[in-house]
Amino acid sequence: MVEATHRKEWKGFEPNQGEVLAFSPTCPRVRLKSGSAASQNGMRTIDQIETPALLVDLPRLQANILRVQRLAQQSGKYLRPHAKTHKSPALARLQVSCGASGLTVAKVGEAEIFVSEGFTDVFVANEIVSKEKLERLVRLQDRAHISIGVDSIPTAEALVACAGARGARFRVLLECDTGLGRAGVRSVAEALQVGQLIAECPGLRFAGIFTHEGHLYRFSDPEERRQRARQAVEQLQAVREALERIGLECHTVSVGSTPGVDAMASEPSVTEMRPGNYVFFDRMQVRLGARVEDCALSVLATVTGVYRDGRVVIDAGAKALAGDCPFDDRTWGEVVGHPDWTFVAASEEHGMIQLCPGSAAPRVGDKVQILPNHACTCVNMHDELFVCQEGVLVDIWRIAARGKSR
Ligand SMILES: Cc1ncc(COP(=O)(O)O)c(C=O)c1O
Numbered sequence: 001m002v003e004a005t006h007r008k009e010w011k012g013f014e015p016n017q018g019e020v021l022a023f024s025p026t027c028p029r030v031r032l033k034s035g036s037a038a039s040q041n042g043m044r045t046i047d048q049i050e051t052p053a054l055l056v057d058l059p060r061l062q063a064n065i066l067r068v069q070r071l072a073q074q075s076g077k078y079l080r081p082h083a084k085t086h087k088s089p090a091l092a093r094l095q096v097s098c099g100a101s102g103l104t105v106a107k108v109g110e111a112e113i114f115v116s117e118g119f120t121d122v123f124v125a126n127e128i129v130s131k132e133k134l135e136r137l138v139r140l141q142d143r144a145h146i147s148i149g150v151d152s153i154p155t156a157e158a159l160v161a162c163a164g165a166r167g168a169r170f171r172v173l174l175e176c177d178t179g180l181g182r183a184g185v186r187s188v189a190e191a192l193q194v195g196q197l198i199a200e201c202p203g204l205r206f207a208g209i210f211t212h213e214g215h216l217y218r219f220s221d222p223e224e225r226r227q228r229a230r231q232a233v234e235q236l237q238a239v240r241e242a243l244e245r246i247g248l249e250c251h252t253v254s255v256g257s258t259p260g261v262d263a264m265a266s267e268p269s270v271t272e273m274r275p276g277n278y279v280f281f282d283r284m285q286v287r288l289g290a291r292v293e294d295c296a297l298s299v300l301a302t303v304t305g306v307y308r309d310g311r312v313v314i315d316a317g318a319k320a321l322a323g324d325c326p327f328d329d330r331t332w333g334e335v336v337g338h339p340d341w342t343f344v345a346a347s348e349e350h351g352m353i354q355l356c357p358g359s360a361a362p363r364v365g366d367k368v369q370i371l372p373n374h375a376c377t378c379v380n381m382h383d384e385l386f387v388c389q390e391g392v393l394v395d396i397w398r399i400a401a402r403g404k405s406r
Helices: 058-074 089-097 108-116 131-140 153-166 188-200 214-218 222-245 261-265 283-287 375-379
Strands: 053-057 103-105 121-127 145-150 170-175 204-210 252-255 297-306 311-314 333-335 341-346 351-355 367-372 384-389 392-398
Touching: 053 058, 058 089, 058 261, 058 384, 089 103, 089 108, 089 392, 103 108, 108 121, 108 131, 121 170, 131 145, 131 153, 145 153, 145 204, 153 170, 153 188, 153 204, 170 188, 188 204, 188 222, 204 222, 214 222, 222 252, 222 261, 283 367, 297 375, 333 341
Parallel strands: 053 384, 103 121, 121 145, 145 170, 170 204, 204 252
Antiparallel strands: 053 297, 297 311, 297 367, 311 351, 333 367, 341 351, 384 392
């Protein structure tokens, strides 16, 4: 069983919140085990890995995990990382052994994978309405504490119907839209209406409120992001106070986004943070101020063609990078160490890079590393994470929840 070492015994449905956690996060060492997939294949250096392959820089990954874990600890918040970013039980184990209090997932299939790997506290931060999926979640409750999001009367009713039929009990968090414009109640009145229903249903246990402040991605100025994060917290606070006035105590006030981590850590009313992307970072985060040197994920590719017009073709295209292209210039990723090369286009299996006039061309067979635009969608294209340290392959981690979108 994988459980946070600092976590107190689960008492009913109310984890103790708000205390400064008395443990010191450290990262366990990851070593290449003899007989592991990495050593059996005789692969030792990055150059020997078959491409396209997803590389993880272990020291950077560990530093990213520890930075946010320490921040959470120092601010007295629980950290419940979103595992949709990496979808890897081995990586989640690292997060929990560094102090994460549980995991967040988006899908029932992801919850099933992580519970089957021994994780005992999983929050499905999403609205699940199908009977079949809810029954799958009920089946997980024998082995893990499962929490779930609700944001409307029909989503609450779907849970009630399932809980009633199965005699099960769901720990429920009310989702609030604090600016993203996606899921979540949008007013205190709505929150009260849904909250009241949750309170009245014996199969549901109201635990608090949550938001995904994903709209912070729209603001590149850190001060503006901080202000928007503050506004999001004020909205949550208004909902919390109204709910508590009608007797619904919010033990958990959960926020979650990588661009919001620093601002949210200093908000006293927040009890839990659920960032996902912070473990890897990517080009989207770099655009918001993250350092390229902290980016822990890249796609390793091989040059398969070099042409007279300055075009270079690599063996990583849309199926290795994911078609998430949030940039105005429509580039597919950044070629690490080559700022004068532009990743201009991709088809399924090919990436097309344009060199600047005068830049030194690679040779066919050379390896290049691509920093993806969006780490979370890129990971979902791969089966394995090749874990490297100083150019040497130290482990291979299965992306076990890859493609678990149901
Ligand atoms: C509900 C929820 N919580 C947390 C996160 C984590 O956000 P980020 O990927 O910015 O770390 C996400 C991301 O999509 C999300 O949807």
